[in-house]
Amino acid sequence: MLLIHSLHKSYGNYEVLNIGSFRFDKAIYWIKGANGSGKSTFLKAIAGLIPFKGDVLLNQKISLKKNPAAYRAAVNHAPAEPAYPSFLKGEELVRYYMQTKGGNREQVDAIKSVLGIDHYLDNPCGSYSSGMLKKLSLLLAFMGNSKWIFLDEPFTTLDIATQQALQALIQNSTDKGFIITSHHNIPGEAITFKGIYGIQNKTLEIE
16 A cells, blocks of 8 residues: 655645645556646655655555655656657666566566557667657556556557557556556546546545
């Protein structure tokens, strides 16, 4: 589970998030909200990518603030608009993630097959389309042995077939918890959500 304790995030004098206490059991969750509501900031915060006041506990024992390396090793994040150094090849990033996050070539090939990723990973990221970058970010997010995966607008820029394949991949990854943000509708029959929330008044509220 994930336990959020007094998560506060501001940019200068502008407060974006003020979440007192919240618990996510291992399941699939959907966070709705308009652009600018704080969805991406929330995911980046609980992924350990940006500083904030408060803490997040994984399984009641691994603190993001006190045990940052162990915490980050157990969570993966795919951004809404992925960007990588243009000179790096996708395959180089895959090998790096295998070293830092775990996983193996068999796992990588299985995820590539689901997402419909072909041989473009051998090319520099600067040559990728937005859809190709999105698929690469999703591949990296599903690699390794993470306990939680945070997906920010994962269905944008993907064709319908890949969206459906990703929905099945999420639904079938029963050993992980997911927090997904999307301002688009997600078919209710495709993914079974334990909770659907929105960010209102700088905090999480049930939809």
